[in-house]
Amino acid sequence: MVNQVAMVAQQLQFSELVQGYWRLAEWGMTAQQRLAFLEQHLELGITTVDHADIYGGYQCEALFGEALALKPSLRQQLQIVTKCDINLYNPKYPHRNINHYDTSKSHIIDSVNNSLANLRVDNIDLLLIHRPDVLMDADEVAVAFTELKQQGKVNHFGVSNFAPAQFDLLQSRLEQPLVTNQVEINPLNFEVAHDGTLDQLQMKRIHPMAWSCLAGGDIFSGNSEQHVRVRTTLTEIASEIGADSIDQVIYAWIRRLPSNPIAIMGSGNIERVRSAVTALDFTLSREQFYRVWVASKGHGVP
Ligand code: NAP
Secondary structure (H helix, E strand, O other): OOOEEEOOOOOOEEEOEEEEOOOHHHOOOOHHHHHHHHHHHHHOOOOEEEOOOOHHHHOHHHHHHHHHOOOHHHHHHOEEEEEEOEEOOEOOEOOOOOOEEOOOHHHHHHHHHHHHHHHOOOOEEEEEEOOOOOOOOHHHHHHHHHHHHHOOOEEEEEEEOOOHHHHHHHHHOOOOOOOOEEEEOEOOEOHHHOOOHHHHHHHHOOOOEEEOOOHHHHHHHOOOHHHHHHHHHHHHHHHHHOOOOHHHHHHHHHHOOOOOOEEEEOOOOHHHHHHHHHHHHOOOOHHHHHHHHHHHHOOOOO
16 A cells, blocks of 8 residues: 655645656546546555646646546545646647747646646646746746635645756745655656755755656667666566566665655556555665666766
8 A cells, every 4th residue: 555745845745656647648548447547546545646737738637637527526535736837839729839838927827727627626736837947937936826825726836857956946936845846767867866956855855756767668668778788687676676577676766765756657557556556665775776876877886
């Protein structure tokens, strides 16, 4: 069973594994099947769900909302995360000529209103700024956040893919603590462990949320030398710790990081979700952790 962890704002608790819904539109599920999947991961204790306005070309939140509307009482068991600020060139927005970022107050508020309508809920537990916007005016974002909080539309705020200085800038204008920085962490790419991002979060005792833990599935199929080295090492460690599959080693490897990342799963296959839950029982030694590090980098530690 998956436990709950307190986020920096003590009123907010997340499950220690999160179900990601980026790929929901690819799963080809009926509304009833989407509801069944949601109920199945809730039964495992996975109560936190990760969305963004743009997922599935602006479709995924609505697909989720349609399923939730079949059993609205489930809302009370969920913590809903969604994001804003990526503006995609999309038929839904024909006036846009180019993909870009938008952290203006009006865009943040419009995006949240759309997310609430699509998800068919009254409020969002955590809103993230999806990507750093070079044109971000932190004071303006703070005004948007305050209004959304006062209106009861969003309870908590955070960021995604932010560098430490960007995180500090936004935090400096807010009264509430930012709850997380959602970043890419997997054995093929763990730049955030070296560029100060995870150090900052550990310092502030903030749980990172880790996206694409399995490198979007690439870790199972990639053919580069790095992929092969990493897969070989993960397979060796799987047999040492009694894991059924390398995904379990990967989740244990990410959870070994002292900033205590919360892994977001991207699979729509409930058996793979169950496999990730099993990984919560494994703890890697320092040497096992660093064997994956070395396999990924292609050289020993300096
Ligand atoms: P992921 O877990 O790295 O990749 C999921 C993909 O891997 C799915 O296509 C899945 O296919 C496949 N997969 C899983 N286990 C497999 C196995 N044993 N063999 C072969 N393929 C396997 O996660 P992700 O979807 O890239 O990202 C997870 C979540 O993070 C997203 O849903 C989203 O919520 C969030 N995210 C956030 C950002 C951001 O910028 N903040 C960026 C990307 C993602 P099946 O469905 O068939 O199992």
